[in-house]
Amino acid sequence: MTTQHDSSMTVTFGDGRLTIEAVCALAQGRAKARLSDDAGFMARIARGAAFLDRLLAEEGHIYGVTTGYGDSVTRPVPAHLVPELPLHLTRFHGCGLGADLGLEAGRAVLATRLCSLAQGVSGVSPELLQRLCWLLQQDLIPRIPEEGSVGASGDLTPLSYVAAVLVGERELYRAGQLQPTAHVYRELGIAPLVLRPKEGLALMNGTSVMTALACLAFQRCEYLMQLTTRITALMCEALAGNAFHFDARLFAAKPHPGLQQIAAWLRDDLAAGTLPRHSDRLQDRYSLRCAPHVIAVVADSLPWWRQLIENELNSANDNPLIDGDEEHVMHGGHFYGGHIAMAMDSMKTAIANLADLLDRQLAQLVDSKFNKGLPGNLSGAHGERRAINHGFKAVQIGVSAWTAEALKQTLPASIFSRSTECHNQDKVSMGTIAARDCLRVLQLSEQVAAACLLAGVQGVELRRALQADAAPLPAALQATCDAVRGVSPPLVEDRPLEAELRQLVAAIQQQAWPLYAEVGHG
Structure with a gap:
């Protein structure tokens, strides 16, 4: 309590x-x-x-x-x-x-x-x-x-x-x-x-080590889900995407509550329905159009993961158990961490999918073939200096590397049961390895999010520089841009970005910026 x-x-x-x-x-x-x-x-x-x-x-x-x-x-x-x-x-x-x-x-x-x-x-x-x-x-x-x-x-x-x-x-x-x-x-x-x-x-x-790690992973996962939603809104703004892909009437037809929540957050972030949204494509590519569907897998899994983790947290899980009131010694296997293993194996997969989504969005944003008129690699350099400035080129490579490693980590640990201890422990959960894997996937995905947050803000600013009559940026997006710019100034001339990326990763892990109302507590 x-x-x-x-x-x-x-x-x-x-x-x-x-x-x-x-x-x-x-x-x-x-x-x-x-x-x-x-x-x-x-x-x-x-x-x-x-x-x-x-x-x-x-x-x-x-x-x-x-x-x-x-x-x-x-x-x-x-x-x-x-x-x-x-x-x-x-x-x-x-x-x-x-x-x-x-x-x-x-x-x-x-x-x-x-x-x-x-x-x-x-x-x-x-x-x-x-x-x-x-x-x-x-x-x-x-x-x-x-x-x-x-x-x-x-x-x-x-x-x-x-x-x-x-x-x-x-x-x-x-x-x-x-x-x-x-x-x-x-x-x-x-x-x-x-x-x-x-x-x-x-x-x-x-099961206390795996359960402890699962509690920490849950909290970070919930925040990363919200941050991925905010970054998606930035990407939609930067890519002049079609905000009507997130229309409430559309999502009423697919009644996953988390899906409807993610779409509502995107509508709010983009002020959809109050500002004109023009796009030269009737349908955006999947990494924008289907973003709510990817992110909502996390949102709709949070209550299930919470149930598994909190029931394990509040369990007696040693052996034998001692009932001092009825005076029984009860031999069993409550030390088996299968529920945590399943929660962590599924969570790490859902998180890696967030990283993969952001990686695909960034690939569009930096590529002048797909970014609808933005400078290649989001370089802020002008005139002849564009020839020697490369903007987010290496950052995009880094994001690809981090995403690939996160995806590689998603092989379920729980399927690797080993017979140990003279075949007494002949079926084991691997729950602690699953939890450690999940934390590693979170670290990699938070790095992806930090890089995409930086690039998304740069993309929004470059887009608005092309629009002389641009309306004010919606409040939520403006607040995020201001927060990022408090850490990292616009990228005009090439500079090392490691320190700024590390500072953004730390801010993400500290949940430094308020985003949306919490979900997943049911």
């Missing part, structure tokens, strides 16, 4: 369902975390841990507590070694490689794992929840390598880095600087946790 107090947002764990927006707010430092102070919530957590203690004392045979893990379930653990077993689980999984997750993603991982354990059926102690929440509150973020998970038994290896920090090992980020966890604990006077018998398994056996 998220509440607002005096302009500071608080996300409360154990007090209702969390949303994607709550996780993103915590990840981006816009919210503070707290545990519910409801007595019933903490009592339920304590009952689960107490039941597990009684069961261990009375029966002495519990998976992952008195047995080895996974295929080693048949190997009993002597009673005097049971307290050491969770620490061994955290340590032998300390083999992650690849780049480390960024701080936003690390915070999101802490939030998603805390949310899962706060469901009250994982057999952990209140102290464990309090320590996870404390890490978020103090912004002490475990270093988590992003590679090494097959997405069932959950995100074991990356989550082992969270567990390791709790017990005072490996490294964490403090004030953005990487430091040994033991050193930070000594400075703060904090004792490492001693994990109770099932707590290593409860921390690591779940």
Whole structure:
């Protein structure tokens, strides 16, 4: 549950369902975390841990507590070694490689794992929840390598880095600087946790890394969908396109709600119906005429993706689950990340299609054979200096490269299940790889959007320079042009554009400009 107090947002764990927006707010430092102070919530957590203690004392045979893990379930653990077993689980999984997750993603991982354990059926102690929440509150973020998970038994290896920090090992980020966890604990006077018998398994056996990345991807995808709509309006203006392709009566005949919303945004952006729109083509090429249909695949998929992600976020997804009220131990496979894998595989495909759409629009805009009288490559140079100036020629090549790489990344990760761990984990989700793929496709597509935003504004200005009697630019488009020009002046003489493109990409990822009303929250 998220509440607002005096302009500071608080996300409360154990007090209702969390949303994607709550996780993103915590990840981006816009919210503070707290545990519910409801007595019933903490009592339920304590009952689960107490039941597990009684069961261990009375029966002495519990998976992952008195047995080895996974295929080693048949190997009993002597009673005097049971307290050491969770620490061994955290340590032998300390083999992650690849780049480390960024701080936003690390915070999101802490939030998603805390949310899962706060469901009250994982057999952990209140102290464990309090320590996870404390890490978020103090912004002490475990270093988590992003590679090494097959997405069932959950995100074991990356989550082992969270567990390791709790017990005072490996490294964490403090004030953005990487430091040994033991050193930070000594400075703060904090004792490492001693994990109770099932707590290593409860921390690591779940889908929290893939779900955290999915929350961040959802937020970025929603914004990119809106930005692609705005860029399409700029492209339509620059290419003297036919705005009546977005007519309300036309779209009433195809009742996808997201499709109708995208068309309405384009009509508003272009002031269609209030300004004359002339085109020498009865029908524009598909990248303009069918743009709403491409973009709306995202708009109409957002509610479905939200359902998959938020249900996973608010699930208990370790194994076994511990029902301290009815006193049951339930063995299952909730660590399987298939729902996140499907959401991310489909999302990355839809996002890559946005990049491909913008790439096609830009190809028209820079080509003097198709751009209806604009200078080749959108060069702003004049007279004889046009001979040595090449405008957006290289930018268009870059956009083509980024788009191709995004499209290449869309092969579904979920179809690459591998049998692992002595064929115990013989069908796995690959959900974490799918989520990482999706974030990479987002990065590439945001780069495409930044370049097309820059070119679209240049194209609009060049078009209007050809029209002596041009009416004022519609307000939404003018606001976007002004925002872009605050970062990048018109391109007249050739100059390196890398720094300006990077600044635009950063602004996109920070969602610096308001665009349209949010969709996809149904």
